[in-house]
Amino acid sequence: EPEVTQTPSHQVTQMGQEVILRCVPISNHLYFYWYRQILGQKVEFLVSFYNNEISEKSEIFDDQFSVERPDGSNFTLKIRSTKLEDSAMYFCASLQGIQETQYFGPGTRLLVL
Amino acid sequence: AQSVTQLDSHVSVSEGTPVLLRCNYSSSYSPSLFWYVQHPNKGLQLLLKYTSAATLVKGINGFEAEFKKSETSFHLTKPSAHMSDAAEYFCVVSATYNQGGKLIFGQGTELSVKP
Numbered sequence: 001e002p003e004v005t006q007t008p009s010h011q012v013t014q015m016g017q018e019v020i021l022r023c024v025p026i027s028n029h030l031y032f033y034w035y036r037q038i039l040g041q042k043v044e045f046l047v048s049f050y051n052n053e054i055s056e057k058s059e060i061f062d063d064q065f066s067v068e069r070p071d072g073s074n075f076t077l078k079i080r081s082t083k084l085e086d087s088a089m090y091f092c093a094s095l096q097g098i099q100e101t102q103y104f105g106p107g108t109r110l111l112v113l
Numbered sequence: 114a115q116s117v118t119q120l121d122s123h124v125s126v127s128e129g130t131p132v133l134l135r136c137n138y139s140s141s142y143s144p145s146l147f148w149y150v151q152h153p154n155k156g157l158q159l160l161l162k163y164t165s166a167a168t169l170v171k172g173i174n175g176f177e178a179e180f181k182k183s184e185t186s187f188h189l190t191k192p193s194a195h196m197s198d199a200a201e202y203f204c205v206v207s208a209t210y211n212q213g214g215k216l217i218f219g220q221g222t223e224l225s226v227k228p
Contacts, residue, residue, distance in 0.1 A: 033215065043203065045215035056215060091157060101147070102216060106156035
């Protein structure tokens with residue numbers, strides 16, 4: 001069964017460093033999402049992406065964040081200058097069409113020191 | 114705005130006994146509702162979804178949920194718990210009518226299953 005994959009599974013970085021989290025959505029899916037889950041808190045929406053542009057973003061998704069689909073298969077989340085409070089599990093999700101279901105990747109656990 | 118409230122942060126049952134995880138929703142239109150499960154160190158797996166068809170929805174691993182509009186509830190049940198059901202369960206609502214939008218998660222319910 002097709003699945004969403006994410007790399008790396010874990011990443012440790014120093015505050016102020018840039019990180020890029022990578023996702024490979026299911027191949028025929030058209031809508032892409034990033035969510036995050038800070039330890040002990042609920043899963044929160046960050047951004048959605050369709051037709052090569054951001055369709056919606058949350059208040060969390062400030063200028064330090066960006067997303068890209070550089071090559072038609074990968075979907076990346078970049079954090080330009082990480083802060084301690086960016087430490088979280090980041091989930092990528094994809095959706096084939098608007099009546100379908102979002103499928104989630106296994107997540108990348110980011111730790112900012 | 115759409116929202117979901119999971120009424121219990123933690124539920125503990127014995128193996129072989131019924132499971133009930135409670136969820137109430139708020140929505141300005143007929144919602145799309147989901148239950149996702151997260152096993153330790155794993156991603157989010159869809160258990161079941163309601164999208165305005167049958168109000169009793171059957172999912173994977175013997176779970177089911179009933180959409181009750183009058184009570185604005187979408188509780189998750191299973192007749193007999195198994196040790197492998199121990200996980201975090203999330204009640205989720207789609208923020209837009211057509212499901213293409215973001216998902217809004219409840220706070221999660223941790224299910225423990227005792228032998």
